[in-house]
Amino acid sequence: MALLETKGLTAFYGDFQALFGVDVSLSEGETVAVIGANGAGKTTLMRSISGVIAQAPGMVRFEGREIGATAADDIMAAGIAMVPEGRKLFPSLSVEENLLMGCHRRKVNGPWTLQSVYELFPILKERRDRPGTALSGGQQQMVSIGRALMSNPRVLLCDEISLGLAPVVIKDIYAAFPQIRATGASIVVVEQDIGQAMKVADRVYCMMEGRVTLSGAPADLSREEIHDAYFGTA
Numbered sequence: 001m002a003l004l005e006t007k008g009l010t011a012f013y014g015d016f017q018a019l020f021g022v023d024v025s026l027s028e029g030e031t032v033a034v035i036g037a038n039g040a041g042k043t044t045l046m047r048s049i050s051g052v053i054a055q056a057p058g059m060v061r062f063e064g065r066e067i068g069a070t071a072a073d074d075i076m077a078a079g080i081a082m083v084p085e086g087r088k089l090f091p092s093l094s095v096e097e098n099l100l101m102g103c104h105r106r107k108v109n110g111p112w113t114l115q116s117v118y119e120l121f122p123i124l125k126e127r128r129d130r131p132g133t134a135l136s137g138g139q140q141q142m143v144s145i146g147r148a149l150m151s152n153p154r155v156l157l158c159d160e161i162s163l164g165l166a167p168v169v170i171k172d173i174y175a176a177f178p179q180i181r182a183t184g185a186s187i188v189v190v191e192q193d194i195g196q197a198m199k200v201a202d203r204v205y206c207m208m209e210g211r212v213t214l215s216g217a218p219a220d221l222s223r224e225e226i227h228d229a230y231f232g233t234a
């Protein structure tokens, strides 16, 4: 049984339909990447899973239970944590206070504590009393990931964590993923960087114009297939 799955997922912004029958699944311990160009619907998919966009019943299941109509806070408390696009740190709070906000709604014992997050990203310990937003973009992204981990999630949703960061910083951030995986968390990363997605993921979904156009293990997908699924055939 999939840990998390969507079936025939649709999403609307007013009259505008952003998703058209999206089926994706995530197994226990798996890392899945969702790739696609600007506007393909990747963020909408993440928002639908995390409850930011309410869904019709029957379209999103987590641990075998229907969560499509569940409020975002309750989904978080159930074990799905989001690293949102744009990081969304609390500007008036310090690094440490931002991290602590992550376990505000879900208090479960697990591998992630302030101490283990600081071991994962040592620079955050050095800067723990600074305002979160005074950090560099890459360090802010580390805070955002650490904040999500603080809830000891079963599923970690990461929306475009590479966006606007230098390649060397992206490498540093992805270097943390093997340790996150080793704790047993299942992960979804949304990426525009195809190469990065292929490196980190067990399986990849490609989206275009609100639909899944391709899926499979990176080793089974050819460059041409990915190109066509990402940009469309001319």
Ligand code: ATP
Residues within 6 Å of the ligand: 013, 016, 018, 036, 037, 038, 039, 040, 041, 042, 043, 044, 045, 192
């Ligand atoms: P990006 O990489 O730009 O974030 P994306 O693949 O995440 O792209 P979405 O942000 O999910 O794509 O957007 C899917 C479609 O929905 C786009 O056509 C976008 O313009 C539209 N859309 C997204 N958010 C809204 C909104 N709040 N109101 C209206 N339309 C929206």
